[in-house]
Amino acid sequence: MDLIFEGIKKAFWLIITLDPEVLGITFLSLRVSGTATLISLLIGVSLGTVVALTRFWGRGIVVSLINTGMGLPPVVVGLFVTILLWRNGPLGFFGILYTPTAMIIAQTIIAAPIVMGISLAAMQHLPPKLRLQILALGATRLQMVWILIKEARLPLLAAVMAGFGGVISEVGASIMVGGNIKGYSRVLTTATVMETSRGNFDIAIALGIILLVLAYLVNLLLTHIQQRERPR
Amino acid sequence: MGTNELGPILEARNLEVKRGGTTILDVQSLLIEKGEILSLIGPNGAGKTTLLQALAHLLKPFDGEVLFRGQQVGSNHSLFQYRRKLAMVFQEPLLFDTTVFENIASGLKIRGMKRAEIQGIVMEQLERFGIKHLKERSARTLSGGEAQRTSLGRAFAIQPEILFLDEPFASLDPPTRESLIEDLQRILLQTKTTSIFATHDRFEALRLSDRIAVMNLGKIVQIGSPEVVMNRPVDEFVASFVGVETVLTGSVIKKDGGTFVASVSGKEVETVGEAQIGEEVVLGIRPEHVTLAAHSSREITSARNLFPAKIEKIVSLGPYQKVQLDCGFPLVAYVTHHSMENLSLREGKEVMASVKATAIHVMRRKIPSTKHQ
Numbered sequence: 030m031d032l033i034f035e036g037i038k039k040a041f042w043l044i045i046t047l048d049p050e051v052l053g054i055t056f057l058s059l060r061v062s063g064t065a066t067l068i069s070l071l072i073g074v075s076l077g078t079v080v081a082l083t084r085f086w087g088r089g090i091v092v093s094l095i096n097t098g099m100g101l102p103p104v105v106v107g108l109f110v111t112i113l114l115w116r117n118g119p120l121g122f123f124g125i126l127y128t129p130t131a132m133i134i135a136q137t138i139i140a141a142p143i144v145m146g147i148s149l150a151a152m153q154h155l156p157p158k159l160r161l162q163i164l165a166l167g168a169t170r171l172q173m174v175w176i177l178i179k180e181a182r183l184p185l186l187a188a189v190m191a192g193f194g195g196v197i198s199e200v201g202a203s204i205m206v207g208g209n210i211k212g213y214s215r216v217l218t219t220a221t222v223m224e225t226s227r228g229n230f231d232i233a234i235a236l237g238i239i240l241l242v243l244a245y246l247v248n249l250l251l252t253h254i255q256q257r258e259r260p261r
Numbered sequence: 262m263g264t265n266e267l268g269p270i271l272e273a274r275n276l277e278v279k280r281g282g283t284t285i286l287d288v289q290s291l292l293i294e295k296g297e298i299l300s301l302i303g304p305n306g307a308g309k310t311t312l313l314q315a316l317a318h319l320l321k322p323f324d325g326e327v328l329f330r331g332q333q334v335g336s337n338h339s340l341f342q343y344r345r346k347l348a349m350v351f352q353e354p355l356l357f358d359t360t361v362f363e364n365i366a367s368g369l370k371i372r373g374m375k376r377a378e379i380q381g382i383v384m385e386q387l388e389r390f391g392i393k394h395l396k397e398r399s400a401r402t403l404s405g406g407e408a409q410r411t412s413l414g415r416a417f418a419i420q421p422e423i424l425f426l427d428e429p430f431a432s433l434d435p436p437t438r439e440s441l442i443e444d445l446q447r448i449l450l451q452t453k454t455t456s457i458f459a460t461h462d463r464f465e466a467l468r469l470s471d472r473i474a475v476m477n478l479g480k481i482v483q484i485g486s487p488e489v490v491m492n493r494p495v496d497e498f499v500a501s502f503v504g505v506e507t508v509l510t511g512s513v514i515k516k517d518g519g520t521f522v523a524s525v526s527g528k529e530v531e532t533v534g535e536a537q538i539g540e541e542v543v544l545g546i547r548p549e550h551v552t553l554a555a556h557s558s559r560e561i562t563s564a565r566n567l568f569p570a571k572i573e574k575i576v577s578l579g580p581y582q583k584v585q586l587d588c589g590f591p592l593v594a595y596v597t598h599h600s601m602e603n604l605s606l607r608e609g610k611e612v613m614a615s616v617k618a619t620a621i622h623v624m625r626r627k628i629p630s631t632k633h634q
Contacts, residue, residue: 156353156355158351158353158355159355161314161319161349161351162349162351162355164319164344165317165319165344165347165348165349165425166348166367166368166371166415166419167341167344167345167368167371167372167419168371169341172371176357176367179357179358180357180358182358
């Protein structure tokens with residue numbers, strides 16, 4: 030019990046005094062996961078929309094693959110990204126293994142199917158005749174897609190939240206492709222794992238609390254945007 | 262696109278739509294004049310929606326041609342320009358998740374119209390459809406009638422040259438439907454917008470249209486003025502759909518300048534029309550043209566067809582009663598509550614049924630085939 034109490038005390042101390050190392054780790058977490066979420070948003074919403082709005086051979090298989098991708102185990106992603114980026118691997122010449130860039134790539138691979146799957150479901154959930162209605166209003170194909178995305182904006186924000194939540198809390202891939210290098214590729218989750226294994230529970234608890242608060246704040250913001258336009 | 266002011270505003274040639282190997286639409290020719298209101302009536306699955314969507318070029322793939330002011334609609338460029346000249350209102354309001362104002366403005370915004378210009382047009386539509394007070398309301402909070410008014414406002418805002426209406430009142434409750442039909446009737450009269458209106462309700466069609474096309478199994482089976490379609494249906498299907506309750510088959514036994522007598526189940530039925538002796542004819546009688554009198558009544562009526570009949574069944578249809586009679590052949594009459602009481606009609610009672618020879622319509626004539634197959 031003492032351990033937890035001491036941990037919480039230390040955690041608050043670290044946060045209140047704006048410990049530079051903790052601050053650095055926090056910002057890197059936000060930068061990596063934020064960037065990965067943004068990229069997934071671009072890929073996920075556009076591909077999700079395309080799959081939702083078109084009919085092609087093998088579509089059922091693609092949809093089931095996307096849905097499976099939503100539960101992609103981070104360690105498996107970490108493994109394959111590591112192999113690809115390995116010095117002698119196919120993409121080794123980039124020399125980006127154990128860098129934040131590698132972490133962004135891995136997290137994007139984890140988040141994109143989540144965003145894609147939710148976008149796909151959101152677009153399919155719109156009434157099928159809405160597309161005809163938009164075309165009948167004189168819209169071009171591009172205008173139609175844009176209007177549909179706007180119509181699905183609330184579930185699409187849920188997709189953003191789910192994607193961000195998936196990667197900010199992910200540890201397996203980050204540690205494998207980032208290497209948990211101090212001051213360089215160490216993020217909240219990898220640091221928590223390391224400090225816990227060293228027995229530095231106070232720091233681990235501090236990092237854990239920051240992670241929770243961060244996840245909460247980001248979702249609070251997105252929820253606020255999402256709920257702002259609900260009917261009065 | 263050329264502007265051919267003469268001739269039909271819209272023309273369809275050899276429209277054919279197939280789904281899964283079956284033809285769901287097959288319309289050889291359809292001409293729509295500028296300013297006219299054409300109703301498409303028919304049961305569910307008759308092809309009304311498919312025809313509307315094919316005419317609006319919202320359906321792919323389909324065979325045939327659609328001509329707007331004499332110009333074929335087809336290439337991507339003209340297709341887009343064509344769609345900007347029309348508007349469509351569906352059974353579901355299909356509003357966007359924003360305010361009523363923004364919904365009505367949406368077609369104009371798609372056309373890139375300036376905000377200041379949009380303002381005036383939208384206000385006009387809000388006024389016209391009596392929804393000014395809902396201007397800032399979210400479309401999600403509207404009742405069915407309010408939502409459909411918004412949808413109609415959105416369609417009229419773009420001042421379409423052709424308005425397509427796909428059962429716009431079908432999911433509204435009767436009082437709401439009534440007031441919306443009245444408004445639409447008034448607005449169409451003001452704007453003189455060419456309209457094509459699909460409905461399965463023949464009364465809606467009768468109230469709104471200049472012409473009625475009756476559809477069945479993907480085809481237009483009859484097209485003409487409401488009077489013609491209602492009173493001279495071409496076949497049994499149209500007859501039953503437009504409310505001709507009695508369809509009789511008989512053979513012509515006598516003829517006399519402009520009228521003939523057919524034998525129907527051994528009874529003589531006199532009809533105005535041309536037919537040859539020995540021909541088989543199909544006759545239609547609208548229930549409102551059948552008059553009932555007490556059996557003992559010796560009144561002399563102008564009706565030549567007077568049949569003793571027994572009341573088989575009485576069904577209430579709201580404002581009137583539907584009386585099914587047996588005169589040796591089945592006959593259906595509509596009777597008001599007033600007459601019901603005066604004649605004290607009830608099931609099993611014997612009455613006299615009369616139909617004027619002019620009220621019987623010849624739907625089909627055919628010379629009986631002597632070959633047996």
